[in-house]
Amino acid sequence: MSDAAFDPATDDARAAAEALVDDLTDAHDDLQRARDRVDAIGEADLQTVVDTYEDLTRLFDRYEEEVTGDGDFQTFIEFQGKIAAITEELPEDVRRRDVFERVDDLLQQRRLTESDWQKVRSALEPVREDVDVLEARNEARERYSDARFTARGRIEALAERIGELEDLQRLGDADLEAPTERLREPIEAYNDRVTDAFAEFRSSASARDLLAFVAKTEAFPLVPFESPPEDLRGYVERHEAGEEPIDQLLEYADYSKSKLDHYVSDPDSLKRSVSTRRTYLRRLDAEPLTIAWPPVEAETLRFRVRELTSVVGRFADRVDEGEQVLVALREVRDLPRETDYERLRDSAQARAQLGPEERERLASGEVTEELAACREGKELLEDALAEYPSL
Numbered sequence: 353m354s355d356a357a358f359d360p361a362t363d364d365a366r367a368a369a370e371a372l373v374d375d376l377t378d379a380h381d382d383l384q385r386a387r388d389r390v391d392a393i394g395e396a397d398l399q400t401v402v403d404t405y406e407d408l409t410r411l412f413d414r415y416e417e418e419v420t421g422d423g424d425f426q427t428f429i430e431f432q433g434k435i436a437a438i439t440e441e442l443p444e445d446v447r448r449r450d451v452f453e454r455v456d457d458l459l460q461q462r463r464l465t466e467s468d469w470q471k472v473r474s475a476l477e478p479v480r481e482d483v484d485v486l487e488a489r490n491e492a493r494e495r496y497s498d499a500r501f502t503a504r505g506r507i508e509a510l511a512e513r514i515g516e517l518e519d520l521q522r523l524g525d526a527d528l529e530a531p532t533e534r535l536r537e538p539i540e541a542y543n544d545r546v547t548d549a550f551a552e553f554r555s556s557a558s559a560r561d562l563l564a565f566v567a568k569t570e571a572f573p574l575v576p577f578e579s580p581p582e583d584l585r586g587y588v589e590r591h592e593a594g595e596e597p598i599d600q601l602l603e604y605a606d607y608s609k610s611k612l613d614h615y616v617s618d619p620d621s622l623k624r625s626v627s628t629r630r631t632y633l634r635r636l637d638a639e640p641l642t643i644a645w646p647p648v649e650a651e652t653l654r655f656r657v658r659e660l661t662s663v664v665g666r667f668a669d670r671v672d673e674g675e676q677v678l679v680a681l682r683e684v685r686d687l688p689r690e691t692d693y694e695r696l697r698d699s700a701q702a703r704a705q706l707g708p709e710e711r712e713r714l715a716s717g718e719v720t721e722e723l724a725a726c727r728e729g730k731e732l733l734e735d736a737l738a739e740y741p742s743l
Contacts, residue, residue, distance in 0.1 A: 364725065365510060365513070365722070365725040365726040365728070365729040365730075366725045366728045366729045366732070368506070368729065369506065369510075369728070369729030369730070369732045369733050370729075370732065372499070372502060372503050372506055372733060372736075373503075373732055373733065373736045375499050375502070376496075376499040376500065376503055376736050376737075376740055377736070377740070379492070379495045379496040379498075379499040380496055380499075380740045382492045382495065382496075383489075383492040383493055383495070383496045385492075386485075386488050386489040386491075386492040386493075387489060387492075389485050389488070389489070390485060390486060390489045393447070393482070393485065394447075395486075397446070397447040398447070398482055398485060398486045399486065400442075400443075400446055400447065401446075401447050401448050401479055401482045401483070402482070402483050402486050404438060404442065404446075404448075404452060404479075405476070405479050405480070405482075405483055407438050408435070408438060408452075408455065408476075411431065411434055411435060411438075415427065415430075415431040416469065418431075419431045419464055420464050420465065420466065420469065421463075421464075421465065422463075428464075431459075432459060432460055435455075435456055435459050435460070436456060436460065438452070438456075439452050439453055439455075439456040447482070448478060448479050448482065451475060451476065451478055451479050452479075454475045455472050455475050455476060458471050458472050458475065459472065493743060496740075496743070497742075497743060500737060500740065500742060503733045503736060503737055504737065506729075506733055507730055507733050507734060507737075510726045510727075510729055510730040510733075511730060513726050514723065514726045514727060514730065517719055517722060517723040517726065518723065520706075520710060520713075520714065520719055521714070521719060521720070521723070522698060523698060523701055523702040523705060523706055524702070524706070524710075524711070524714040524719070525698075526695075526698040526699045526701070526702035527695060527698075527699050528699060528702055528703060529699075530692075530695055530696050530698075530699035531696070532696050532699050532700040532703065534687075534691050534696055535647060535687055535691065535693070535696050535697065535700060536645060536700070538680070538683045538684050538687060539643050539645060539647060539684055539687075540645075541680050541683070542642075542643060542677070542680035542681050542683070542684050543642040543643060545673060545676055545677045545680045546638050546641045546642060546664060546677050546680075546681075547637075547638040547641075547642065548673070549638075549664075549667070549668065549671045549673060549674055549677045550637065550638035550641060550667070551637070551638065552671040552672065553565075553667045553670060553671050554597070554598060554599075554636065554637075555597055555599060556597065556670070556671075557597065557667070557670065558588075558594060558595045558596060558597060559588040559593075559594050559595075559596060559597060559598045559600075559601050560588045560589060560594040560595060562597075562598055562636075563580040563584065563585050563588055564585075565666055565667060566578075566579070566580055566636070567579060567580055567585065568666070569640075569663055572659040572662065572663055573659075574655060574656045574659045574660075575640050575641065575656075575659050575660060575663045576640045577636075577640045578632065578635075580632075581629055581632060583624070583625050583628075583629075584625050584626065584629045584632070584633075586625070587621060587622070587624075587625035587626065588601075591616070591617070591618060591621060591622070592616070592617060593615075593616045593617075593622060598633050598636065601622070601626050601633070602626070602630060602633055602634065604616060604622055604626065605622065605623070605626045605627040605630060609623065641660060641663065641664060643656070643660075643684060645700070645704075646697060646700035646701040646703075646704050646705075647687075647697055647700065649694075649697070650688035650693050650694065650697075653684070653685075653687070653688065654685070654688065657681060657684060657685040660681055661678065661681055661682075661685075664677055664678060664681060665678065
């Protein structure tokens with residue numbers, strides 16, 4: 353069963369894992385048999401045979417058509433010399449030396465015909481068998497590596513699914529009657545205030561200041577503003593129009609060049625730098641500053657509020673109710689300390705994520721059964737990888 357065909361949410365995890373273990377076992381056994389065949393001959397001897405065979409076939413591919421029948425005499429001599437050189441360079445005790453000498457003899461004729469080439473290929477049959485032994489070992493090694501890779505990928509998929517099912521069980525145990533408004537109301541109050549405050553900042557600040565603010569948030573990974581495009585940032589920093597608010601620049605971008613000439617000193621630069629960035633500018637809003645519902649775990653919320661406090665503080669003193677935004681943010685910060693946060697959070701997540709189907713699966717025991725199968729399947733694969741190590 354291929355990894356791409358497996359869906360941990362719908363397939364029998366244990367049966368699928370057992371199938372992969374069988375594949376891995378078969379691949380390991382095939383590899384061991386292929387290695388034994390190589391060891392029985394000797395890998396170094398086989399490799400010399402393979403290298404010599406490849407040298408010969410490259411010459412065949414290059415010269416066969418030209419030297420068969422009434423070909424160019426000079427090319428014919430050149431070909432025979434290269435064939436002889438290969439044979440002469442072989443060690444005396446090399447495996448299949450007699451075959452290579454036989455091939456050399458067949459090709460050192462005054463004229464080569466199609467039947468001569470058939471004799472050459474027939475003579476090389478024992479060499480091709482040796483080539484097949486080494487190629488079979490290499491193919492078995494690749495199959496074994498692929499089987500281990502697939503097993504590792506399945507373990508990762510099962511681990512992810514186990515986490516999802518454990519979360520589902522946790523939500524199934526949540527108190528759906530818990531007063532989640534104790535979390536929702538402070539979060540909504542902050543979101544409303546920061547949305548209004550940022551809208552005021554956006555409308556009143558110069559494009560230069562606004563984009564500089566956004567650029568500085570790169571230092572705060574939990575406040576995910578999209579960085580300003582370099583050409584747009586460069587334009588507002590170098591041109592007088594950068595002192596206008598963003599919405600004014602967007603309005604300018606819709607003007608014709610002749611009309612725009614009355615408002616800015618370099619219409620072409622504005623068209624190049626602003627007109628092409630309309631989508632970015634129009635989407636620049638407070639969403640990265642808001643707190644999602646249902647809320648994140650307490651520790652993550654603590655770090656996010658810390659970053660938000662630093663970021664919001666950079667523009668709070670420039671808007672009418674900036675201080676109230678920070679007060680609302682502090683109330684959110686205090687929720688894990690002043691409330692039964694995890695219980696309320698679990699309840700909020702359960703209400704948001706558990707639909708009728710999920711609740712039915714929990715009630716019927718399907719989730720418990722699937723979780724057990726995923727754990728068993730993961731353990732089977734981990735044991736198999738421990739038994740069959742990497743190459």
